[in-house]
Amino acid sequence: MTHFTRKVIGLAGVVGVTLAMSATTAMAAACPAVTAQDMKGLKGAFPLQFELSEFQSQANCTLDFAENPAIKELNGRIVGNKKLPAVAERLPDEPLVVAPYIETGTYGGTLTGLSKGTESGTSDLLSIRHVNLFRYHDDLQTVVPNIAKAWSWNDDFTVLTIELRNGHRWSDGAPFTAEDIVFWYEDLILSDKIYPKTPDRWLFAGQPMKVDAKGETTVVMTFPVPTPGIVNRFAVDYGQPFQPKQFLSQFHIKYNPKADDLAKERGFADWPELMKVYYGASDWKDVPTPLLSGADKMVTPTLESHIVVEDTATGRHMVANPYFHMVDTAGNQLPYINEISEEYVKDKEVQNLKITNGEVTFKQQAVFIEDFPLLKENEQKGDYTIELAPALGENVFYAFNTTHKDPELRKVFNEPKFRQAVSVAMDRDEIADLVYLGQGVPMQSFPVEHATVSFVADDHKTHMIEFNPDKANKLLDEAGLKDSDGDGMRERFDGKPLVVKLVYSNQGAPVKLHELFRDYMSAINIRVDLKEVTSDEYRADGNNNDLDITVWKNDNTSAPTISQDFTQMVPPFGDYFNPGTGFAWAAWKSSGGKEGIEPPADVMKLYELGEKFIQVPMGSEKSDKIGREIVDIHVANLWKIGTVGDIRAPIVHHNTLGNFQSLRAKSYDYYWTYPYRPNQWFLKK
Numbered sequence: 001m002t003h004f005t006r007k008v009i010g011l012a013g014v015v016g017v018t019l020a021m022s023a024t025t026a027m028a029a030a031c032p033a034v035t036a037q038d039m040k041g042l043k044g045a046f047p048l049q050f051e052l053s054e055f056q057s058q059a060n061c062t063l064d065f066a067e068n069p070a071i072k073e074l075n076g077r078i079v080g081n082k083k084l085p086a087v088a089e090r091l092p093d094e095p096l097v098v099a100p101y102i103e104t105g106t107y108g109g110t111l112t113g114l115s116k117g118t119e120s121g122t123s124d125l126l127s128i129r130h131v132n133l134f135r136y137h138d139d140l141q142t143v144v145p146n147i148a149k150a151w152s153w154n155d156d157f158t159v160l161t162i163e164l165r166n167g168h169r170w171s172d173g174a175p176f177t178a179e180d181i182v183f184w185y186e187d188l189i190l191s192d193k194i195y196p197k198t199p200d201r202w203l204f205a206g207q208p209m210k211v212d213a214k215g216e217t218t219v220v221m222t223f224p225v226p227t228p229g230i231v232n233r234f235a236v237d238y239g240q241p242f243q244p245k246q247f248l249s250q251f252h253i254k255y256n257p258k259a260d261d262l263a264k265e266r267g268f269a270d271w272p273e274l275m276k277v278y279y280g281a282s283d284w285k286d287v288p289t290p291l292l293s294g295a296d297k298m299v300t301p302t303l304e305s306h307i308v309v310e311d312t313a314t315g316r317h318m319v320a321n322p323y324f325h326m327v328d329t330a331g332n333q334l335p336y337i338n339e340i341s342e343e344y345v346k347d348k349e350v351q352n353l354k355i356t357n358g359e360v361t362f363k364q365q366a367v368f369i370e371d372f373p374l375l376k377e378n379e380q381k382g383d384y385t386i387e388l389a390p391a392l393g394e395n396v397f398y399a400f401n402t403t404h405k406d407p408e409l410r411k412v413f414n415e416p417k418f419r420q421a422v423s424v425a426m427d428r429d430e431i432a433d434l435v436y437l438g439q440g441v442p443m444q445s446f447p448v449e450h451a452t453v454s455f456v457a458d459d460h461k462t463h464m465i466e467f468n469p470d471k472a473n474k475l476l477d478e479a480g481l482k483d484s485d486g487d488g489m490r491e492r493f494d495g496k497p498l499v500v501k502l503v504y505s506n507q508g509a510p511v512k513l514h515e516l517f518r519d520y521m522s523a524i525n526i527r528v529d530l531k532e533v534t535s536d537e538y539r540a541d542g543n544n545n546d547l548d549i550t551v552w553k554n555d556n557t558s559a560p561t562i563s564q565d566f567t568q569m570v571p572p573f574g575d576y577f578n579p580g581t582g583f584a585w586a587a588w589k590s591s592g593g594k595e596g597i598e599p600p601a602d603v604m605k606l607y608e609l610g611e612k613f614i615q616v617p618m619g620s621e622k623s624d625k626i627g628r629e630i631v632d633i634h635v636a637n638l639w640k641i642g643t644v645g646d647i648r649a650p651i652v653h654h655n656t657l658g659n660f661q662s663l664r665a666k667s668y669d670y671y672w673t674y675p676y677r678p679n680q681w682f683l684k685k
Contacts, residue, residue: 039099046145085173091325098328109337115342120536128362133242149163164177174244177216193272229564303324316342336683364649383654392670403581415481419641425523436644503549504551539579569634602633610630
């Protein structure tokens with residue numbers, strides 16, 4: 001059996017809710033309550049977790065199961081769920097046994113968190129309840145089983161066999177089987193009614209994979225080309241490769257000939273429109289639920305630790321999944337925490353006020369280093385702890401729109417000397433001091449997080465990052481972008497003033513950074529106008545090719561993400577949530593030259609290299625050679641201009657949060673909290 005590991009290079013190593021009800025451990029005394037701090041001599045095939053038979057064999061015991069005393073009440077709030085059977089009947093035949101970090105937790109309480117809106121800044125909280133086939137262990141090196149029990153490859157990485165857990169159930173009690181994975185791919189991803197164009201991320205060298213169910217618990221994925229990195233996708237990705245066929249098939253015309261009638265009864269045009277309410281056409285699971293759309297009171301069953309039971313314009317609320325597949329080493333079904341409350345707070349000052357008042361259990365997304373002094377000062381008042389962790393993929397970039405709809409701005413932004421001038425006009429040492437409080441290093445941008453790979457060289461990191469306004473002015477003059485009329489503002493090639501609009505969301509980068517960027521550009525006679533919008537507005541404009549500059553953290557660039565998807569390497573150098581530049585280049589490529597703008601030779605070379613890169617195992621000599629060539633091209637072109645890397649960023653957790661362990665990294669690329677097993681967090685009395 002082949003399992004992937006990844007080496008991570010250079011990493012440092014709610015309040016006021018009723019928290020009664022100790023986790024019932026009756027009849028579990030026969031097995032030792034193993035924790036990460038005291039493994040009692042036991043060691044599983046994977047760190048800090050066991051398959052049931054493995055645990056019982058090593059401990060020479062029989063594990064009895066216990067449930068949350070409040071689980072029946074919580075289940076009663078899940079619309080459509082039936083009366084619960086005994087906990088042993090709700091768990092898989094082979095539940096995943098996890099060792100808590102510090103101690104066996106207590107049941108109860110509500111974890112309170114904040115996000116910006118329905119689909120803005122939500123992934124932080126979503127990661128707490130998230131599951132996928134696999135998971136990265138908290139060392140950020142080792143892939144371990146989660147929903148899946150095991151996996152294996154053939155010799156050339158074209159056939160992946162996945163073993164599921166017999167008896168695993170969805171949150172409504174329906175069986176979870178291999179057919180749910182086949183349904184996800186064949187009937188949703190490949191459906192031209194759901195996706196008029198199959199998402200590129202689920203095609204391999206432009207071709208679909210084949211997904212077969214071999215009985216109830218075996219899935220075989222066959223790829224048209226070697227695809228070794230797909231295991232990493234299933235370990236860090238928000239998109240879950242399984243959907244509840246038994247539930248969703250009622251909305252699908254293939255399984256229900258009256259699906260269109262059902263949709264029209266509920267106020268929708270046809271079955272695909274209704275299906276998207278329950279599934280989400282973007283393959284993003286945190287879109288508004290049917291509770292908010294008014295389609296139904298029911299939400300799609302889940303395998304996650306918590307399921308949504310309330311969804312309003314101001315927030316959403318979740319309760320524990322009574323069929324969750326994990327238990328602790330004392331036999332207690334997880335999660336310990338009864339409920340999760342997500343409140344929408346767009347304003348950063350309000351967010352900080354709620355944190356300092358002690359109203360937030362956990363928060364890391366959209367908490368920037370500039371917030372650290374205020375939050376640190378109020379730790380005791382709010383009864384929380386704020387820590388700094390290495391932030392992967394947080395080097396903020398500025399990317400000028402090389403395929404701008406305005407042909408004159410397009411000419412300017414495609415001039416290499418213009419982008420070089422912008423880069424050397426930025427005082428990155430000042431940025432590191434003023435924006436990141438000295439917690440970062442001036443660094444160029446590239447499509448990989450250097451701390452997680454071995455092929456980024458020092459000259460890549462330092463390319464064109466010296467602060468040299470004189471050089472910047474000379475480059476602009478040489479490019480023909482001069483201040484001919486002496487009004488203090490350079491003109492475009494057509495003689496009109498060179499004015500650049502910088503539209504940004506405060507979720508993407510610190511506002512202070514944009515203010516400094518504006519001033520650096522002003523110093524070389526380029527006017528930059530700032531405008532703040534919501535992240536939804538920013539993404540909509542960016543993906544519609546309506547922005548002069550895109551700016552965001554350089555996420556989705558760590559080893560597990562680039563090993564299975566090269567979208568950061570080719571136009572538009574990102575994805576919907578983090579758009580880059582070159583949208584018309586991307587349109588030309590995807591349409592076979594029928595639309596958009598033909599890309600330059602370097603971009604075409606990247607398409608070729610990207611395909612090769614993901615077909616070889618990450619970390620191999622061949623992978624590193626291709627990776628270096630990709631980085632060479634990016635650095636030479638400066639499509640994304642970097643600012644400061646090796647940043648340390650804040651993470652806040654309330655002191656009532658038990659079994660919390662300091663995070664090795666703050667990283668969307670590893671899906672925030674997912675490696676750190678938040679299902680074994682609990683709330684102390």
